[in-house]
Amino acid sequence: MDFQFQFVLTTLPQLMQGVKLTIYITVYGLLGGIGLGMITGLALAYKIPILNLTGAVYVWIIRGTPIVVQAMFVYFALPLAMGVRMSGLQAAVLVLAINAGAYIAEIVRGAVLSINKGLVDAGLALGLSRIQVTAFVVGPLSFRRMIPPLGNQFIIGLKDTSLFIVIGVGELTRQGQEIMASSFRALEVWTAVALIYLVLTTVLALSLRWLERRMKIL
Amino acid sequence: MKIVECKKVCKSFDKTDVLFDIDLSINVGEVVVVVGPSGSGKSTLLRCINVLEKITSGDLIVDGKSVIDPKTDIRHIRQEAGMVFQQFNLFPQLTALENVAFGPRKVRKLSKKDAHELAMDLLTKVGLAERAGHYPSQLSGGQQQRVAIARALAVKPKLMLFDEPTSALDPELKGEVLSVMRSLAEEGMTMIVVSHEMNFALNVGNRLIFMDEGRIIHDGSPRDLYDNPPTERLRDFLRNIQ
Numbered sequence: 001m002d003f004q005f006q007f008v009l010t011t012l013p014q015l016m017q018g019v020k021l022t023i024y025i026t027v028y029g030l031l032g033g034i035g036l037g038m039i040t041g042l043a044l045a046y047k048i049p050i051l052n053l054t055g056a057v058y059v060w061i062i063r064g065t066p067i068v069v070q071a072m073f074v075y076f077a078l079p080l081a082m083g084v085r086m087s088g089l090q091a092a093v094l095v096l097a098i099n100a101g102a103y104i105a106e107i108v109r110g111a112v113l114s115i116n117k118g119l120v121d122a123g124l125a126l127g128l129s130r131i132q133v134t135a136f137v138v139g140p141l142s143f144r145r146m147i148p149p150l151g152n153q154f155i156i157g158l159k160d161t162s163l164f165i166v167i168g169v170g171e172l173t174r175q176g177q178e179i180m181a182s183s184f185r186a187l188e189v190w191t192a193v194a195l196i197y198l199v200l201t202t203v204l205a206l207s208l209r210w211l212e213r214r215m216k217i218l
Numbered sequence: 219m220k221i222v223e224c225k226k227v228c229k230s231f232d233k234t235d236v237l238f239d240i241d242l243s244i245n246v247g248e249v250v251v252v253v254g255p256s257g258s259g260k261s262t263l264l265r266c267i268n269v270l271e272k273i274t275s276g277d278l279i280v281d282g283k284s285v286i287d288p289k290t291d292i293r294h295i296r297q298e299a300g301m302v303f304q305q306f307n308l309f310p311q312l313t314a315l316e317n318v319a320f321g322p323r324k325v326r327k328l329s330k331k332d333a334h335e336l337a338m339d340l341l342t343k344v345g346l347a348e349r350a351g352h353y354p355s356q357l358s359g360g361q362q363q364r365v366a367i368a369r370a371l372a373v374k375p376k377l378m379l380f381d382e383p384t385s386a387l388d389p390e391l392k393g394e395v396l397s398v399m400r401s402l403a404e405e406g407m408t409m410i411v412v413s414h415e416m417n418f419a420l421n422v423g424n425r426l427i428f429m430d431e432g433r434i435i436h437d438g439s440p441r442d443l444y445d446n447p448p449t450e451r452l453r454d455f456l457r458n459i460q
Binding site for chain 2: 118119121122123127128129132137141144
C-alpha cells in the first residue's frame with residue numbers, strides 16, 4: 001500500500017472549499033427543515049384543520065421518495081414543469097430543508113404527543129390559555145424530548161448533503177470526486193473525505209450531547 | 219351563598235353517558251366529599267366544574283358564571299376553582315417553588331419576586347419550605363401532592379376541587395396530605411373532594427354525596443349516611459371500601 005500523506009495535504013485547500021459548501025447547505029437546509037418540521041409537526045399533533053391534511057400528504061410524499069430523486073426533480077424537472085430555475089446550491093438547500101422537514105415533523109409530533117395529558121390539564125386548571133400551556137408547559141418539555149432524535153436527524157442531514165453530487169454542487173464529496181478524477185489517488189482522497197465527515201458529525205454529536213446535558217432530559 | 223350550581227347536567231363521551239341529570243348546589247364554606255364506585259362519574263363531575271370537560275346538556279354555574287354562556291371567560295372559572303389531581307401532575311422541569319409560583323406569574327401576572335414570596339409562604343403552609351429548590355422527581359408522592367395543593371392555592375381560588383388526592387399514595391403518605399386538606403377546611407375553604415377516605419369524610423366533611431352510574435343517589439350528612447345507610451347499595455359500597 002502506498003499512502004502519500006503529502007498528497008492529502010495538497011488537496012486540503014480544495015477539500016476545505018467543499019467543507020464550506022457542505023456546512024452551508026447543512027446549516028441553511030436544517031434551519032429550513034426545523035421551521036417546516038415545527039409547523040407541520042404541530043399541525044399534525046394538534047390536528048389543525050387543512051394544515052393537518054397538507055402536512056400528512058407532505059410527510060407521505062417526502063418520506064416515500066429518495067432524497068436523490070427529490071434533488072434531481074427540483075434541479076432538472078422543476079424547470080421543465082413550471083419554469084422554476086435555480087442554482088445547484090439553492091436546490092440543495094431547498095431539498096435538504098424539505099426532506100429534513102418531513103422527518104422533523106414526525107419528531108415534533110411524537111414529542112408533543114408524548115407529553116402527559118395531565119400536565120396540560122394542570123396548566124389549564126390554573127387558568128392558563130391553551131396557547132400559554134403549549135408555550136410554557138408542552139413546549140419546553142417536548143423540546144427536551146426532541147433533542148436526541150433531532151440530533152440523529154441533523155447527522156443524517158449533514159451526510160445527505162453528499163448526495164447533492166448528482167446536481168453538481170461542489171460540496172465535499174464532489175470535491176473528492178474531482179480530485180480523484182484528475183489524480184487517481186482514490187485511497188488518499190476517500191480516506192481524507194471520510195475523516196472530514198467524521199470530524200464534522202462528531203462535532204455535531206458532541207454539541208448536541210452538551211445541549212442535552214444542559215437541558216436535563218426528563 | 220352558592221358557589222357551584224348544577225342544573226340537570228348531563229355529560230356523555232361519544233356514545234357513553236357518564237352523568238345524568240345532576241342537580242347539585244354547593245354553598246361557600248362547605249366541605250363536600252363525593253364517593254362512589256369507579257366509573258360512577260365523580261371525577262367527570264369535578265372536571266366539568268373546572269370546565270376541563272364540556273357538559274353535554276343542562277347548565278352549570280360556578281361563582282356566578284355559567285359554563286355554557288359564550289360570554290363567560292372559562293379561564294376565570296378555572297382560576298376560581300383550584301384543582302388537585304390524583305397523579306399530582308407537577309411540572310417536572312420546574313422546582314417545587316417554581317411550580318407554585320407558575321400560576322401567579324402566568325395568570326395573575328405577578329412579578330417573579332412577588333410570585334416567589336407567595337410561593338414560599340404557601341410551601342411553608344404545606345410544610346415544605348425546606349424543599350423549595352427540589353424538583354418533583356426528588357420528592358416523595360406525599361410531598362408532591364402537597365406542592366400540588368400549594369400550586370392550586372397560589373392563584374387564590376374560591377373553591378378547591380380534589381380528584382382522589384390520596385389514591386396514588388402509600389398509606390403512610392396519605393396522612394400528611396389529608397392533614398393539609400384538613401387545615402385548609404378549618405380555614406373555611408370551600409372544598410369538593412372525591413375520595414374514599416371515610417375518616418376524612420366523617421371528621422372534616424360536612425356533606426357526603428354518593429354517586430352511582432352517573433347519578434347522585436344520596437346527599438346528606440356524612441355521619442347519618444355512614445351510620446344508617448338508607449340503601450343496600452350504599453351499605454355494600456361502604457362495606458367494600460373498608
